Amino acid sequence: WQSADGLPDDSVVGVAQTPDGYLWVATAGGLMRFDGLQFQQFRLETLEGVPNRVVRAMMCDRRGSLWLGMDRGPIICIPTNSTVEPEVFTNVPDSRASVIAEDGRGAVWITYTDGGITEIADGRVTVFGPGSGWPAEGASSIAADTDGRLWFAKGNQVGMFRDGAFRTLFTLADAIECMGQRSEGGIWICTARQIFEAGLNGGVKVYTQLSPAAGHGSPQALLEDHTGVLWIGTAANGLFRVSGTNVESVSSSYFDVDCFAEDREGNIWAGTDGGGLERLRPRIIELLGLESGLPNESIRTACQDSSGAIWVTTQNGLIARQTNGRWETLERGSNSVAGFASCVAPAQGGGIWIGTLNEGFYYWNGDQRRHWDHRDGLTSDDVRAILQSSNGDVFISTDGPSRINRLRDGRLKQLGIPVSHRSLRALVQDAKGRVWVASADGVLLRIEGNSVLDETPPSKRLLSIRCLSATPDGSLWIGYAGWGIGRLKGTNFFRLTSDQGLDDDYVSQMVADDNDWLWCAVNRGVFRVSLAQLDDFAEGRTARVRSIPYGPAEAANLEPNYENGSTAFRSSAGQIYFPMRTGLAVVHTENVPHGTPPPPVIVERVTVDDRTVALYDRRLDINPAQALPPNSGHDKRVGLRFSPNHHTLDFEFTALSFTSPEDVQFEYRLENFEEDWQEAGTQRHVNFPRLQPGRYRFDVRACNSDGVWSPQIASVSFVVTPFYWQTWWFRSAALLAFTLCVIAIVRYVSFRRLRRQLIVLEQQAALQRERTRIAKDIHDDLGANLTQIAFLGELAHQDRGEPDKAAERVEKISATARQAIKSLDEIVWAVNPRNDTLAHLMDYAGQFALDYLRLAGIRCRLDFPEQCPPRQLSTDLRHNLFLVIKEALHNIVKHARASEVRLRIQFAGDSLDVEIEDNGCGFDPSLARNGAVDNALADGLRNMRQRMTDIGGELEFQSGAGAGTKIHLRLPLASPQS
Numbered sequence: 001w002q003s004a005d006g007l008p009d010d011s012v013v014g015v016a017q018t019p020d021g022y023l024w025v026a027t028a029g030g031l032m033r034f035d036g037l038q039f040q041q042f043r044l045e046t047l048e049g050v051p052n053r054v055v056r057a058m059m060c061d062r063r064g065s066l067w068l069g070m071d072r073g074p075i076i077c078i079p080t081n082s083t084v085e086p087e088v089f090t091n092v093p094d095s096r097a098s099v100i101a102e103d104g105r106g107a108v109w110i111t112y113t114d115g116g117i118t119e120i121a122d123g124r125v126t127v128f129g130p131g132s133g134w135p136a137e138g139a140s141s142i143a144a145d146t147d148g149r150l151w152f153a154k155g156n157q158v159g160m161f162r163d164g165a166f167r168t169l170f171t172l173a174d175a176i177e178c179m180g181q182r183s184e185g186g187i188w189i190c191t192a193r194q195i196f197e198a199g200l201n202g203g204v205k206v207y208t209q210l211s212p213a214a215g216h217g218s219p220q221a222l223l224e225d226h227t228g229v230l231w232i233g234t235a236a237n238g239l240f241r242v243s244g245t246n247v248e249s250v251s252s253s254y255f256d257v258d259c260f261a262e263d264r265e266g267n268i269w270a271g272t273d274g275g276g277l278e279r280l281r282p283r284i285i286e287l288l289g290l291e292s293g294l295p296n297e298s299i300r301t302a303c304q305d306s307s308g309a310i311w312v313t314t315q316n317g318l319i320a321r322q323t324n325g326r327w328e329t330l331e332r333g334s335n336s337v338a339g340f341a342s343c344v345a346p347a348q349g350g351g352i353w354i355g356t357l358n359e360g361f362y363y364w365n366g367d368q369r370r371h372w373d374h375r376d377g378l379t380s381d382d383v384r385a386i387l388q389s390s391n392g393d394v395f396i397s398t399d400g401p402s403r404i405n406r407l408r409d410g411r412l413k414q415l416g417i418p419v420s421h422r423s424l425r426a427l428v429q430d431a432k433g434r435v436w437v438a439s440a441d442g443v444l445l446r447i448e449g450n451s452v453l454d455e456t457p458p459s460k461r462l463l464s465i466r467c468l469s470a471t472p473d474g475s476l477w478i479g480y481a482g483w484g485i486g487r488l489k490g491t492n493f494f495r496l497t498s499d500q501g502l503d504d505d506y507v508s509q510m511v512a513d514d515n516d517w518l519w520c521a522v523n524r525g526v527f528r529v530s531l532a533q534l535d536d537f538a539e540g541r542t543a544r545v546r547s548i549p550y551g552p553a554e555a556a557n558l559e560p561n562y563e564n565g566s567t568a569f570r571s572s573a574g575q576i577y578f579p580m581r582t583g584l585a586v587v588h589t590e591n592v593p594h595g596t597p598p599p600p601v602i603v604e605r606v607t608v609d610d611r612t613v614a615l616y617d618r619r620l621d622i623n624p625a626q627a628l629p630p631n632s633g634h635d636k637r638v639g640l641r642f643s644p645n646h647h648t649l650d651f652e653f654t655a656l657s658f659t660s661p662e663d664v665q666f667e668y669r670l671e672n673f674e675e676d677w678q679e680a681g682t683q684r685h686v687n688f689p690r691l692q693p694g695r696y697r698f699d700v701r702a703c704n705s706d707g708v709w710s711p712q713i714a715s716v717s718f719v720v721t722p723f724y725w726q727t728w729w730f731r732s733a734a735l736l737a738f739t740l741c742v743i744a745i746v747r748y749v750s751f752r753r754l755r756r757q758l759i760v761l762e763q764q765a766a767l768q769r770e771r772t773r774i775a776k777d778i779h780d781d782l783g784a785n786l787t788q789i790a791f792l793g794e795l796a797h798q799d800r801g802e803p804d805k806a807a808e809r810v811e812k813i814s815a816t817a818r819q820a821i822k823s824l825d826e827i828v829w830a831v832n833p834r835n836d837t838l839a840h841l842m843d844y845a846g847q848f849a850l851d852y853l854r855l856a857g858i859r860c861r862l863d864f865p866e867q868c869p870p871r872q873l874s875t876d877l878r879h880n881l882f883l884v885i886k887e888a889l890h891n892i893v894k895h896a897r898a899s900e901v902r903l904r905i906q907f908a909g910d911s912l913d914v915e916i917e918d919n920g921c922g923f924d925p926s927l928a929r930n931g932a933v934d935n936a937l938a939d940g941l942r943n944m945r946q947r948m949t950d951i952g953g954e955l956e957f958q959s960g961a962g963a964g965t966k967i968h969l970r971l972p973l974a975s976p977q978s
């Protein structure tokens with residue numbers, strides 16, 4: 001990894017892995033955090049007292065805190081807890097730090113390029129001088145052993161810090177270049193020529209001699225890995241690996257290797273001063289080409305004979321054999337084979353079978369050699385593939401024509417094929433000893449005795465088959481060109497492709513290793529897939545499998561050959577060999593990591609509508625955000641709250657695996673949104689659309705290269721707050737308001753119904769009263785008159801002998817009849833609704849007054865307005881008002897002895913004023929109140945007042961003895977209806 005990959009500078013001065021799993025890289029351009037795929041910068045320049053971002057040295061202490069030696073002096077301590085701010089020490093020497101180490105007390109020691117040394121313990125800085133025992137001359141280095149003792153080297157002197165002073169234990173002949181911790185105790189010491197072991201008793205011995213290249217390259221970094229191998233970084237000659245006494249050079253991107261670190265997965269990280277950051281791990285795939293001694297880099301077929309030798313045929317028709325790590329080519333001739341070699345296969349009892357394109361096939365075993373061609377019954381001299389079965393039969397596939405031949409006891413027999421087919425290019429024997437043959441057009445054949453049976457799966461014809469492989473469980477594996485992998489077990493067949501998790505659908509070679517992984521050579525390289533996962537897929541227990549690819553990072557241009565049989569094989573040592581167009585690929589299965597724990601998973605960032613709201617390490621972002629610790633879903637203090645009007649919610653996460661970070665798979669779920677785990681593949685972020693208000697928890701986990709899912713789940717709990725109209729109090733208030741509205745509506749409707757019923761009842765009561773009144777009027781007036789007429793008629797009948805009396809009776813009958821007619825007219829006028837107006841009342845009352853008073857011999861003066869307002873009067877109001885006027889006139893005629901009466905009607909606002917004034921004898925009002933006047937008069941006044949009260953009016957009178965009487969009636973009128 002260099003600046004083009006995200007590093008700020010290609011000069012790496014320190015590498016360390018913190019307890020949470022992140023890799024930290026210190027460079028001359030700043031401090032970076034690395035998760036295997038991307039770098040994130042820690043902004044050192046924002047810290048007070050730090051002049052720039054240039055780091056000169058770095059160390060991670062036992063607590064996980066990072067210690068940085070900065071340019072121009074300052075020392076920075078960055079705690080592992082992201083909520084704690086870094087601490088900057090400026091009261092230290094203004095010099096360039098070279099090495100930082102921690103002793104068993106937790107004290108941090110810093111050496112400088114000018115030879116000085118400083119201690120920081122409990123926040124206190126101590127600078128040691130010559131009086132402390134620190135040697136004055138020479139370059140310095142420090143290291144702590146497994147027991148926490150601090151060792152130092154200065155020039156050629158080596159010692160320890162004890163009892164507050166530096167004590168020299170021994171002196172070497174050469175200057176010491178670098179030091180490192182030794183896993184068995186003590187330290188490693190490296191000079192330009194040798195590596196030493198130093199113990200606690202002051203003893204020192206030579207471990208190994210360095211090669212001239214390593215020694216002359218000035219060693220400057222040393223690390224012992226978990227296997228006991230030493231790694232040496234030099235200033236001029238790159239990287240060296242020391243295993244025992246063997247010192248070998250390891251290719252490096254740059255000649256100046258400045259620092260080392262080993263991560264939890266066993267990867268070695270090397271920082272170079274100009275070449276960036278390097279990762280070193282055991283190679284899994286080795287590609288043997290021309291440089292290894294092969295006669296041609298394109299390999300057609302390969303096999304291993306019973307002696308352990310590796311045989312290949314090349315694209316140019318040669319045969320080569322590897323023994324003791326060296327390749328030799330079999331020369332064409334009488335002692336070898338003639339013709340263009342196309343394929344090889346191991347022979348039982350030693351030797352190999354060799355097929356050619358023009359000379360048939362051979363058995364070869366050193367001095368033993370035998371040949372078969374068309375003259376011996378072979379269907380063609382163009383041999384494509386050879387297989388010897390466990391019972392000794394040899395099966396030969398030929399082209400031109402495409403046929404299967406069987407060699408048994410030295411005799412050839414052609415086997416009849418029941419279906420049409422193209423090139424037969426794949427042969428394999430399964431666990432039950434059955435031989436299978438596949439063609440380029442998808443035909444799958446099984447050889448049973450002398451018969452060849454068609455076992456092509458239904459609907460799978462025309463799917464080109466490139467290879468076959470068999471596993472001990474009885475499964476036959478079929479590699480298709482563009483159609484993935486098929487498995488036939490018994491009568492059950494299934495096929496899966498890249499849609500179900502394969503890395504590539506063009507499968508050219510397949511071999512199973514000793515750890516139940518199926519290795520496949522495909523167009524894009526090599527991948528492996530678990531046989532257990534394939535079985536789970538076949539049985540319907542899972543919908544996907546997980547393949548682990550190996551591409552250019554392992555070996556470039558891994559393109560397999562497939563035209564000459566299923567010749568990939570697993571060697572007796574466990575390696576897998578694939579014939580490739582670019583060489584012979586060797587899979588070192590012993591270097592494949594197995595049983596490694598799944599990587600820790602961390603949610604790094606939470607964003608809402610592209611705005612960061614929470615960070616795992618908020619110190620890496622200049623914008624303020626909430627801290628997001630690991631597994632924060634179980635931390636109730638996090639309290640992430642999101643507004644309800646957000647549009648998208650995004651989670652960024654990572655898994656800290658550095659062996660193959662690009663292959664780490666993820667699954668996630670959002671509790672209360674989707675309960676099942678969702679596949680994210682290798683994608684390291686997921687976003688959700690607007691979520692409904694409520695409580696949620698986002699969970700994510702990762703899977704390592706062995707397909708093991710991390711038991712530790714990274715979680716983030718959060719709450720989406722509701723809109724105010726979604727809150728409980730608003731809903732409660734709305735429910736209460738709704739209930740009150742319902743109650744009000746019900747009450748209103750009920751009251752309206754009751755009011756209508758009351759109106760109906762009032763109307764019925766009014767009607768009843770009107771009927772009662774009419775009946776009373778008929779009974780009182782009309783009935784009385786008719787009774788009187790009847791009585792007078794009888795008297796007239798009795799007096800018919802006396803004409804004068806009879807005539808008088810008849811006259812009274814006539815007068816009473818007229819009175820009855822008038823009473824009937826009043827009743828009819830009162831009940832006729834057409835007369836319910838103020839104008840009709842005035843006309844009728846005026847006419848009645850004129851007629852009534854004229855009969856009594858009294859002058860009547862009417863004072864009515866010229867225009868009468870268009871007002872409606874109810875029957876009851878009109879009738880009662882008329883009766884009051886009538887009663888007043890009746891009292892005048894009967895009691896007043898008046899000669900003139902004035903009837904005045906006028907309007908004052910919304911009220912009707914009626915005045916009835918006479919010039920009669922009058923009366924004393926006080927006597928009327930005391931009941932001293934005529935009873936009929938008193939009763940009349942009382943009835944008049946009661947009638948006015950009943951219709952909402954008022955009655956007043958003025959009178960005096962000899963002064964006449966004035967009666968004033970006032971009746972409020974309703975506003976006219978529009």
